Amino acid sequence: MSSISFPHLGDEMGPSSSSLHDPMQASFYTPPAFDMSNSFQMNPLSAHPPRTPRPSTAAQSHFRNTSMSISVYDEKAEEEQDGETVKADNAEVDEDEVVELDEEDVRVKEAEKLVGAHEVWRDMFVTSNGRDKAFKLMQYSIRVYLLFHSKILFRSGKPALQREIVRRLTAAKNGFSFTRKMLIMFNWLAPLSQVLAQQSVPFSSSGSSLMPHSFTAAPASSSKSSQLSGGPFLSHPILRALLSAPPPVLLELxxxxxxxxxxxxxxxxxxSKLGERAARFADWCWLFATLVGLVENGVELGVIEGLQREVQSRAYKESLSGATSKSQPKASKIDERELMRLQKKNYWLQASRAKLVMDLIFVSWDIFRIKGWKDTVQSLAGLAAAVLSSAKLYDKYRTALVNKALTS
Structure with a gap:
């Protein structure tokens, strides 16, 4: 049986098994060694054309997303760690500052314990103002006692011993009043110094920068006419300073x-007639100065109360946001100290207003010449004003001694 031979069949279909064992053709048909480094390798004896292996896009995207997510998480973790370290550093700084504030509070309390009442009264009595407050307390205490003595204790009869006590206490009361008048002499020098301390006087006729340049060089005729109409008198520096001084300072002067x-x-x-007129004029000045003081006190109270509400609202917002004294110790400590300072300021402003009200009641009975209940009203109002003003002055000197003890 004849066989049909196809040309190049061996080349196309590949070598036979016998040819593989033929030593002459073994070198031509020996398959290459398998490369372990490649992930995919085509069979060289395959009839299909070779294709270039491509990696899976899904795998690439998966590994890419995985690597990106890992890097992103690593960055976030690093940022969180940095933030935690910064917060830890800030927390340490805040704790150090809070410790310093606490130590300062402890030092203030210790200094307050060291300052005695006798030291405060000693410093008060050195000044004429402190002596005036002490004598005012004695004067109106005696006056209130005489009021109760004559109208409550011994209304029916007054024996000789009681009359002698009343006479001595009345003489002491008048003596304290006269001594206080001597102590407050020359108090007008303080407002006069404020008036003369003004460096620039507004509306000056020669050196004012507010005046237009065309009016600076006045003709000789106008200057002569101004001198004839009282120009030199009005141009005196002391008089110009008095005219430009604020009204409260002028009232005090x-x-x-x-x-x-x-x-x-x-x-x-x-x-005596001139003295009575001067006393009545002084009462009118005292009345207007008291009214001005009440207005200024009301303005200061409004400002302090506004600051108090601001601090309280800030603390309330911090509490709503979750901030506590443990999370923000420095801020809470500062707010607490500021609120205590404002409350103390508000307390003494309230005391000053009460004292001004007592002064207004006292002087109104003299200005308007009210006769009913004059002794009773003026005695009680004077004693209340003396207590309030002495307490305020006592706190002022005590604070000064505490600050001196802290600095020493």
Missing amino acids: VNGLSDDIYSLSRLGLIG
Whole structure:
């Protein structure tokens, strides 16, 4: 049986098994060694054309997303770690500052314990203002006692011993009043110093920068006419300073001068009629100064109360946001100290307003010449004003001694 031979069949279909064992053709048909480094390798004896292996896109995207997510998480973790370290550092700084604030509070309390009441009164009595407050307390305490003594304790009869006690206490009361008048003499020098300390006087006729340049060089005729109409008198520096001074300072200045004139009349150096007129004029100045003080006190109270509400609202917002004294110790400590300071300021402003009200009641009975209940009202109002003003001055000197103890 004849066989059909196809040309190049061996080349196309591949070598036979016998040819593989033929030593002559073994070198041509020996398959290459398997490369372990490649992930995919085509069979060289395969009839299909070779294809270039491509990696899976899904695998690539999976590994890419995995690597990106890992890197992103690593960055976030690093940022969180950095943030935690910064927070830890800030927490350590806040704790150190809170410890310093606590130590300062402890030092203040220790200094307050070291300051005695006798030291405060000693420093108060050095000044004329402190002596005036002490004598005012004695004067109106005696006056209130005499009021109860005559109208409550011994209304029916007054034996000789009681009359002698009343006479001595009345003389002491008048002596304290006269001594206080001597102590407050020359108090008008303080407002006068404020008036003369003004460096620039507004609306000056020669050196003011507010005046237009065309009016700076006045003709000689106008200057002569101004001098004839009282120009040199009005251009005196002291008078111009007085005219430009604020009204409260002027009231204090005039009140001090009137009180000194009345004191000189009580000494006998000036007539009694002039002294009575000066006393009444001083009462009017005292009335207007008290009204001005009430207005200023109301403005200061409004400002302090506004600051208090601001601090309280800030603390309330922090509490709503989750911030506590443990999470933000420094901020809470500062807010607490600021609130205590404002509350103390508000307390003494309230005391000053009550004292001004007592002064207004006292002077109104003299200004309007009210006769009913005059002794009772003025005695109680004077004692209340003395207590309030002495307490305020006592706190001022005590605070000064505490600060001195802290710095020393």
